[in-house]
Amino acid sequence: MGRLAIISGDDDFAVKDRSRDVACELAGGVIDDNPAADIISGDSPDLSPGAVLGAFLDSLRTPPFLTPRKLVWLRHFTDLALLCGKDVEGAAAEISAMLSKKLPDDMDVLIDGPGLDQRTAAVKAWKQAGGGIEIISSLKVSDRKFADERRLNIRDWCERHGKSIDGAAAQFLAGTLGGDSGTLANELEKLCCYVDDSPRITLEDCQAVCSRTPETVSWAFTEAIHAGRTDRALELLDVLLREGEVEMRMLAALSNEFQRLARTRMQMRELGVTRIGSGMFDSIPAGIREKFADNPLLKAHPYRAFKMCESAAGYSDSGLAAALTLVRNASRALVSSGGDRRMILEELVIKLCSRSVRG
Numbered sequence: 001m002g003r004l005a006i007i008s009g010d011d012d013f014a015v016k017d018r019s020r021d022v023a024c025e026l027a028g029g030v031i032d033d034n035p036a037a038d039i040i041s042g043d044s045p046d047l048s049p050g051a052v053l054g055a056f057l058d059s060l061r062t063p064p065f066l067t068p069r070k071l072v073w074l075r076h077f078t079d080l081a082l083l084c085g086k087d088v089e090g091a092a093a094e095i096s097a098m099l100s101k102k103l104p105d106d107m108d109v110l111i112d113g114p115g116l117d118q119r120t121a122a123v124k125a126w127k128q129a130g131g132g133i134e135i136i137s138s139l140k141v142s143d144r145k146f147a148d149e150r151r152l153n154i155r156d157w158c159e160r161h162g163k164s165i166d167g168a169a170a171q172f173l174a175g176t177l178g179g180d181s182g183t184l185a186n187e188l189e190k191l192c193c194y195v196d197d198s199p200r201i202t203l204e205d206c207q208a209v210c211s212r213t214p215e216t217v218s219w220a221f222t223e224a225i226h227a228g229r230t231d232r233a234l235e236l237l238d239v240l241l242r243e244g245e246v247e248m249r250m251l252a253a254l255s256n257e258f259q260r261l262a263r264t265r266m267q268m269r270e271l272g273v274t275r276i277g278s279g280m281f282d283s284i285p286a287g288i289r290e291k292f293a294d295n296p297l298l299k300a301h302p303y304r305a306f307k308m309c310e311s312a313a314g315y316s317d318s319g320l321a322a323a324l325t326l327v328r329n330a331s332r333a334l335v336s337s338g339g340d341r342r343m344i345l346e347e348l349v350i351k352l353c354s355r356s357v358r359g
Contacts, residue, residue, distance in 0.1 A: 002103030008116030009136035013182030019112035036067040042077025077113040084122040100125035150174035264312035
């Protein structure tokens with residue numbers, strides 16, 4: 001019996017990467033220029049979804065020619081609802097009926113694309129006929145296990161490519177590159193090229209290579225301000241402005257950051273947290289945990305909560321109030337005055353990094 005494989009999910013890069021691996025497996029190790037593989041481009045700008053399904057159906061109807069087996073790959077089809085939704089008709093209905101039965105022994109079928117609804121009758125029928133379905137979901141930064149999963153992804157990728165990575169470097173990447181696996185793979189490939197023959201990737205390598213992505217620049221900019229590193233913060237401000245970051249959006253991000261730190265200080269007081277350490281939450285009494293079970297610090301990943309508290313502890317209540325006032329005044333100056341916008345932002349950075357705010 002032939003094999004039916006369907007790969008979907010909201011992580012576009014990971015879905016495409018996994019589908020290529022499966023295609024190579026089904027095609028005997030090589031997919032490019034393989035006469036046994038018939039690839040229908042589901043994301044072709046030159047074909048309508050109907051035309052794509054028509055080409056897919058034609059290939060399903062055609063037995064192997066000059067090869068013992070055949071792989072039919074509907075690659076990166078962006079309209080899966082047309083194929084497996086309710087009340088499908090025409091080519092889609094015929095395709096669905098064919099996939100609901102056992103495939104011929106000499107044919108394998110692979111479909112990939114976003115938006116597969118496993119609740120539909122068609123997909124359930126495909127599964128009953130032996131179809132294998134993989135759903136690959138992107139990691140969400142808000143997920144409790146995001147940091148752990150991301151660090152594991154990073155270490156696995158490095159091991160597969162013959163590299164090891166320092167813990168601090170993995171944490172830097174997990175905290176700055178978000179949940180997009182494509183961005184992560186791209187940055188890791190750059191890092192491998194950068195370190196060349198060195199077997200290990202360090203934090204310094206990451207900061208040197210990855211500090212030009214929008215996510216890492218914003219993160220590094222905020223961290224430099226928290227650390228009072230005026231020169232570094234001004235350097236990153238220049239990078240943000242050159243990359244087209246809008247001044248008001250930068251101020252909104254700073255305002256949100258200082259408000260978050262203010263909330264974190266309140267949450268720390270609620271839990272009685274006074275000393276900052278990696279195991280700080282282990283010493284919180286059970287009674288306090290039960291009483292304040294909804295405290296965001298208890299719901300967050302322990303390491304993430306520790307880093308939040310570490311940043312918040314660098315400011316006093318009056319310092320955070322002063323920082324928010326400075327951001328507000330800079331926002332007003334940008335809107336109402338005719339002064340140089342860069343100078344307004346540079347003055348804000350210098351004041352935010354000063355001891356009067358961070359003391």
